[in-house]
Amino acid sequence: MAYTKRHDGRKFDETREITAKVGVIKNADGSAYFKIGSTEAYAAVYGPRELYPSFLKDPSRGVIRCYYNMLPFSGMGERVRPGPSRRSKEISYVTEKALQPVINLEDFPNTVVDVYIELTETDAGSRCAGICAAAMALADAGIPMRDIVTAVSAGKVGKNILIDLDYSEEAIDDEPVADMPVAMLPRTKEVVLLQMDGQLSEKELADALVMVQKAIDKIANIQREALKAKFADGDRNVIGE
Amino acid sequence: MSDVEVQQATEVAPVEIKRIVVPGEVLAEGMDYLPGEGTFRDNNQIIANALGLMIIRGRLVKLIPLSGKYMPKRDDIVIGMVTDITSKGWIVDINCAYHAMITLRDATAEFIPKEADLSKYFNIGEYVLARIVKVTSQKLIDLSLRGPRLMKLTGGRLFEINPTKVPRVIGKKASMITMIKEKTACNVFVGQNGLIWLNGNEPKGEVLAVNAILKIERESHLSGLTEEIEKFLDEGLKNL
Amino acid sequence: MVIEMSLVNKSFKEHLNKTLGKDIRYDMRKKDAFRDIKVELGVATKAEGSCRVTMGNTVVIAGTKLSIEKPYPDRPEEGSFSVNTELLPLSSPDFESGPPSIDAIEISRVADRTLREGRAVDFKKLLITSGEKAWTIFIDVVSINDDGNLLDASELAALGALLDTKFPKVDKNGIIDYKTPGEKRLEVDSMPVLVTVCKQGSNLFVDPLRAEEEFIEGRLSIGFLDDGTICALQKGGDAPLTTEEIKAMCALAAPKAVELRKLFNKGDKGATKKKR
Numbered sequence: 023m024a025y026t027k028r029h030d031g032r033k034f035d036e037t038r039e040i041t042a043k044v045g046v047i048k049n050a051d052g053s054a055y056f057k058i059g060s061t062e063a064y065a066a067v068y069g070p071r072e073l074y075p076s077f078l079k080d081p082s083r084g085v086i087r088c089y090y091n092m093l094p095f096s097g098m099g100e101r102v103r104p105g106p107s108r109r110s111k112e113i114s115y116v117t118e119k120a121l122q123p124v125i126n127l128e129d130f131p132n133t134v135v136d137v138y139i140e141l142t143e144t145d146a147g148s149r150c151a152g153i154c155a156a157a158m159a160l161a162d163a164g165i166p167m168r169d170i171v172t173a174v175s176a177g178k179v180g181k182n183i184l185i186d187l188d189y190s191e192e193a194i195d196d197e198p199v200a201d202m203p204v205a206m207l208p209r210t211k212e213v214v215l216l217q218m219d220g221q222l223s224e225k226e227l228a229d230a231l232v233m234v235q236k237a238i239d240k241i242a243n244i245q246r247e248a249l250k251a252k253f254a255d256g257d258r259n260v261i262g263e
Numbered sequence: 264m265s266d267v268e269v270q271q272a273t274e275v276a277p278v279e280i281k282r283i284v285v286p287g288e289v290l291a292e293g294m295d296y297l298p299g300e301g302t303f304r305d306n307n308q309i310i311a312n313a314l315g316l317m318i319i320r321g322r323l324v325k326l327i328p329l330s331g332k333y334m335p336k337r338d339d340i341v342i343g344m345v346t347d348i349t350s351k352g353w354i355v356d357i358n359c360a361y362h363a364m365i366t367l368r369d370a371t372a373e374f375i376p377k378e379a380d381l382s383k384y385f386n387i388g389e390y391v392l393a394r395i396v397k398v399t400s401q402k403l404i405d406l407s408l409r410g411p412r413l414m415k416l417t418g419g420r421l422f423e424i425n426p427t428k429v430p431r432v433i434g435k436k437a438s439m440i441t442m443i444k445e446k447t448a449c450n451v452f453v454g455q456n457g458l459i460w461l462n463g464n465e466p467k468g469e470v471l472a473v474n475a476i477l478k479i480e481r482e483s484h485l486s487g488l489t490e491e492i493e494k495f496l497d498e499g500l501k502n503l
Numbered sequence: 504m505v506i507e508m509s510l511v512n513k514s515f516k517e518h519l520n521k522t523l524g525k526d527i528r529y530d531m532r533k534k535d536a537f538r539d540i541k542v543e544l545g546v547a548t549k550a551e552g553s554c555r556v557t558m559g560n561t562v563v564i565a566g567t568k569l570s571i572e573k574p575y576p577d578r579p580e581e582g583s584f585s586v587n588t589e590l591l592p593l594s595s596p597d598f599e600s601g602p603p604s605i606d607a608i609e610i611s612r613v614a615d616r617t618l619r620e621g622r623a624v625d626f627k628k629l630l631i632t633s634g635e636k637a638w639t640i641f642i643d644v645v646s647i648n649d650d651g652n653l654l655d656a657s658e659l660a661a662l663g664a665l666l667d668t669k670f671p672k673v674d675k676n677g678i679i680d681y682k683t684p685g686e687k688r689l690e691v692d693s694m695p696v697l698v699t700v701c702k703q704g705s706n707l708f709v710d711p712l713r714a715e716e717e718f719i720e721g722r723l724s725i726g727f728l729d730d731g732t733i734c735a736l737q738k739g740g741d742a743p744l745t746t747e748e749i750k751a752m753c754a755l756a757a758p759k760a761v762e763l764r765k766l767f768n769k770g771d772k773g774a775t776k777k778k779r
Contacts, residue, residue: 047648048560049595051332060548064647066593070332070360081401084360089600094587094643095550095566099681101641104589105602124286126312129334131401133360138593140645142564143549161286161314164331164427168303168312169287209287209310246285249314253283253329253484344512388512417514420529422714462518466527473529 052163084127301326342454419462554663582629582637621695
């Protein structure tokens with residue numbers, strides 16, 4: 023049966039419902055919560071702080087380390103065994119590469135900024151949700167950065183290009199499915215993460231990227247509003263020094 | 264003042280614009296504006312380089328951070344904890360990305376003999392109120408306890424706020440912190456690094472002072488803060 | 504929670520002790536008062552059961568995952584559960600990535616002991632086929648923000664997750680169909696609750712803040728059943744406890760356990776109730 027209507031009634035270019043918040047983890051230097059559909063990520067930033075072991079230090083700038091982790095009860099299906107897996111290590115690595123280009127840690131030589139991403143619930147798109155949360159947490163931590171980072175996945179089910187696949191769409195097995203997580207800098211539209219599972223023509227890739235740009239604009243605005251909401255307080259005016 | 268200067272001054276009025284901005288946000292367009300601290304230029308635009316409070320004053324666009332770790336600066340008074348003792352002096356955690364050092368020479372006005380037991384002066388776990396006397400490009404930090412008010416902090420309690428909020432806790436000409444001290448009958452020291460030490464005779468006064476300072480931290484970017492805090496303290500005192 | 508004793512500032516500790524003597528905590532609470540607590544069930548929808556406990560600024564989430572395993576040879580008629588705690592580095596600058604620390608292991612073991620010895624779940628009711636198949640419940644507790652008293656918060660969250668647990672559907676081949684939520688709820692037979700009493704100097708108090716934990720000399724965690732029976736004990740900290748102190752700690756903790764249990768009174772789904 024051709025997949026011409028999404029099972030949850032969404033339009034092809036429509037993301038799931040999004041909730042975003044910052045400052046959710048009091049101990050952290052910066053933190054955020056990002057939920058899209060029923061994929062839910064917490065991110066906490068600690069640092070810049072002293073880096074151990076010492077041989078990892080870079081005397082010209084601070085470095086960033088990311089840890090992506092699915093909690094044991096976060097998945098539909100069996101318990102996820104605690105501790106790093108090949109999958110979580112790779113996602114941590116590409117997340118790091120997605121965030122690295124916007125942050126500037128030249129004023130913090132020899133230090134590290136640790137970014138912890140924990141998924142409490144996953145329904146596909148977890149690395150994208152993690153990146154959205156992590157970027158907000160970095161901004162919340164006051165880390166110098168030239169833009170936020172926004173991520174969403176696009177893909178194909180049957181003949182249709184669509185945005186933000188959920189697990190049941192990813193898992194359709196009687197039609198060809200492609201899933202492509204993308205992270206962008208929303209101001210310049212530069213791509214900082216791009217992966218794809220499945221098969222796409224060049225034209226389909228181009229179409230998907232157009233759809234991604236539109237979704238990125240929308241999600242980036244939600245991230246920005248969440249960051250500003252932390253400082254909103256009724257009718258009292260914002261003041262200077 | 265020449266005519267030309269007068270004209271320029273009226274063209275770009277020194278109006279202040281203030282608002283909360285996020286990284287990557289376009290703050291101003293056109294070559295008339297100059298990118299100040301916390302901002303950068305990208306072609307025609309001036310962009311925010313962090314989350315913070317944007318201020319446009321005349322042609323200058325700058326950004327005051329509202330979060331972030333303490334960045335050590337010379338002559339800042341900070342609070343730190345002694346974490347280790349070496350032959351050269353004391354290693355001190357000053358709540359930032361780098362540890363600091365108190366050398367024998369800067370520890371006290373008195374002479375410290377070579378074979379002295381250094382833990383007699385400052386022991387591990389003890390806190391000091393110290394001045395930063397040197398910060399190198401690679402962030403090697405030297406502290407000194409030689410100077411008025413600088414000392415070991417004993418008794419009382421210690422807590423932490425974000426260092427970007429310290430100026431508001433102190434207030435103009437120390438007005439805010441003086442009010443808190445007087446109303447709660449507490450002795451308070453505020454380190455530029457966001458560590459705060461206080462000691463009072465009455466525990467309830469201490470909790471009130473802590474809560475007032477935490478309220479300032481939360482509301483540091485809002486107007487009418489002094490009045491708000493005064494009200495908060497007066498109401499708190501009534502309930503003691 | 505393992506505090507390097509050498510780093511504890513003695514003069515700050517004396518100051519806190521004096522303050523506690525006047526029955527005032529760092530946050531104005533009395534010694535026998537818990538912080539505001541919120542208990543929310545069903546917060547992680549992919550888990551078979553879940554619970555978030557917010558105790559002041561301390562936040563923990565527990566979730567259950569069910570699987571079908573072969574019963575232990577010596578207990579062919581029973582299923583089982585196990586509690587596992589992760590102190591996430593996301594939740595505190597003091598926690599590091601890597602295998603569970605001894606603090607995490609202690610919390611797991613104490614929460615497990617309280618629920619197991621308190622007979623929260625009748626293992627016989629988890630049996631599917633004698634000697635062949637039985638349900639195993641994995642209860643995973645994670646810290647989201649540590650502002651003290653992870654022990655009590657974790658046990659409470661684990662209990663909440665059990666209360667929220669539903670069995671997933673099993674297809675005719677005996678394979679679990681996690682996608683189809685089942686209707687059958689896990690029966691929770693009793694509600695064992697853990698209360699930890701801390702000792703500093705001559706002061707005893709409950710629900711420590713992170714800043715207070717630093718100065719704690721000894722602690723006793725006590726698991727209570729509905730009728731006040733004690734079902735688990737764990738002494739922690741360096742200081743020895745006298746018999747008198749242990750009695751006083753139990754007396755302080757018992758009414759607190761009743762208070763904590765009441766948080767679940769709203770019963771079923773979404774039992775969110777605030778308490779003072």
